[in-house]
Each structure stands twice: as structure tokens, then as C-alpha cells.
Amino acid sequence: MSSLRPTLWLLLLATLPQTVHAELVCTAQWNRIRIGLVKNLPFTADIAFSEWKLSADGTQKQRNGPSFVAHAARDSTGKVVIRMPAGWTEGRSPEHGDEATYWYSTICSPQDQTTTWISKSNAQIDSCRGGIPGLMQIHGPAFKFPLVPSKISVDSLGIKDFNGIQASGFRYARENAANSPKIEQWLSDSMEIEMSHTETDPLNAIETQAVVLNFRPQEAPSELFQIHLN
Numbered sequence: 001m002s003s004l005r006p007t008l009w010l011l012l013l014a015t016l017p018q019t020v021h022a023e024l025v026c027t028a029q030w031n032r033i034r035i036g037l038v039k040n041l042p043f044t045a046d047i048a049f050s051e052w053k054l055s056a057d058g059t060q061k062q063r064n065g066p067s068f069v070a071h072a073a074r075d076s077t078g079k080v081v082i083r084m085p086a087g088w089t090e091g092r093s094p095e096h097g098d099e100a101t102y103w104y105s106t107i108c109s110p111q112d113q114t115t116t117w118i119s120k121s122n123a124q125i126d127s128c129r130g131g132i133p134g135l136m137q138i139h140g141p142a143f144k145f146p147l148v149p150s151k152i153s154v155d156s157l158g159i160k161d162f163n164g165i166q167a168s169g170f171r172y173a174r175e176n177a178a179n180s181p182k183i184e185q186w187l188s189d190s191m192e193i194e195m196s197h198t199e200t201d202p203l204n205a206i207e208t209q210a211v212v213l214n215f216r217p218q219e220a221p222s223e224l225f226q227i228h229l230n
Contacts, residue, residue: 023142026080026108026115028070029133032199032210036142036192037078037110043191044073045215047082054205063206068094072212073220078110081224082133086119106133107225116227123227143189144168151175160186160195165215167195179203191217 025034033047050067052060071083085100092098105118115134116125129137140147145168148154157169167186174180179202186196197210 022137022139024108024110024113024129025136025138025142026082026106027133027136028072028082028106028210029084030208032194032197032208033072033082033212034136034138034142034194035072035074035080035082035108037080037108038074038192039078039110040076041191041217042074042076042219043193043215043217044071044220045193046070046213047072047210048213049210050208052207052209054200054207060207068100069213071224073224075220075222075225079225080108081220082106083224084133108135118227143187143192143194146170146172148172157184157186162186162188162195162212163215165191165193165195191215 024037026037027034028047029049032049047070048067049070051063053063054060068085070085072081074080083103083105085094085102086104087100087102088094088098089101092101094100102120105116107116107118108114109116112127113129113135114125114127115131116123117134118124126134129135145156146154151174152172153175155171155173157171160167160169165188167188169184169186172183172185181202182200184196184198184200185194187194193212193215195212195215198207199209200207
């Protein structure tokens with residue numbers, strides 16, 4: 001799946017005044033779905049990623065194969081893990097709805113403020129912030145009405161229920177640019193997680209989506225945060 005990384009995102013991530021409060025979050029692939037590093041709010045969940053071609057008549061056609069599903073969890077200490085599918089053995093495939101055989105894991109630790117990236121045979125630990133996926137610094141509230149640079153407009157979309165999780169919606173776009181990319185986020189302040197993330201590129205008629213599914217407010221298994229190398 002291609003990465004829709006428009007100029008809009010670069011502006012959203014622009015540095016705001018240093019007096020602005022910043023929060024650390026863990027981000028999934030392509031900066032879609034942010035998760036707060038908060039204590040005593042454990043959960044396990046799935047994240048469905050998909051990409052769509054938009055038609056003039058309003059219909060959509062899925063691009064680059066079927067949706068693929070990642071797994072996310074947070075333990076009671078605030079540590080977050082996101083597992084992205086990395087490959088399937090012969091006889092298994094995402095087209096058949098099979099779980100991946102190999103995974104890339106990203107672990108964000110609030111205690112030492114590091115990101116650990118784990119592949120099949122390698123583990124890399126980095127204390128730098130701003131790596132995607134991984135630990136990122138959000139200027140201003142991470143799960144409430146956002147602070148953005150002056151060139152970006154923000155529309156409030158109200159409240160939506162995601163299977164019992166209330167989230168506030170926001171849509172971002174460049175000011176005075178009708179065909180510029182747009183981003184839509186649904187942020188849950190009570191659970192400190194982004195429940196849905198949509199990026200729309202009108203010029204290329206492409207829409208990418210990431211949606212949290214099967215959210216379960218429960219303690220995450222400790223083995224999800226362990227490093228296993230083949």
C-alpha cells in the first residue's frame with residue numbers, strides 16, 4: 001500500500017511555539033492511528049488498513065489488494081505495542097483472510113521514552129522522537145481539539161460512537177486550496193486512542209483508511225511486549 005504523505009501532514013507536524021504543551025504518543029505505520037502512553041488504561045485491539053480509488057459517481061474500488069489487519073495493545077504501565085503483518089508462508093495469504101506468519105513489531109515505552117522496532121531477525125532501539133512508526137511528540141492536546149499551524153483549517157465533526165468508545169472528529173485541510181489533501185481523525189480522549197484515520201487525495205482520487213476494530217479494555221498479554229528473534 002502506498003504512503004499518502006501529503007504536504008498537509010508536513011504542515012501539521014510543523015514545530016509550534018516551544019511554550020505549547022507536548023504529549024508523547026505511539027504511532028502506527030504512515031502515522032495513522034496514534035495511541036497515548038497512559039497508565040491504567042490497558043486494551044487490545046485490531047487495526048484495519050485499506051486504500052480506495054474514488055470515482056466521480058461516488059463509488060469506491062479497493063486498491064492494492066484486500067485490507068490488512070494489524071494488532072495493537074497497551075498495558076497498565078502505558079507501554080504500547082503495534083504489530084504489522086510482514087509476510088505469509090506458502091498456502092496462506094491476506095486474500096484468504098489468513099493471519100500473517102511474520103510480523104514487524106513497534107514497542108513504545110513511556111518509562112525510558114524509546115521506540116523498539118523488531119523484525120524477524122533484528123531488534124533496534126532508538127530514543128529519538130518522531131520516527132514513524134514509533135514514538136512521536138504531539139504539540140498541544142493529542143486527543144482533544146488540536147493545535148495546528150495557521151495555514152491549516154480544522155472543522156469539528158462532532159461525536160461518533162465506535163462500539164462503545166466515544167470519539168471526537170476533526171477534518172484538516174489547507175486553507176484556500178480546494179483540491180488539497182484532507183485528513184479526518186476520530187480521537188477518543190477517554191481512552192487516549194485515535195479510533196479512525198482517513199486521508200483523501202482529491203487530485204489522484206485516492207483515499208486511505210485506518211480503523212480500530214475489536215477494541216477490548218483489558219490487560220494486554222505480557223508476551224506481546226517481549227522481544228523474540230528467529
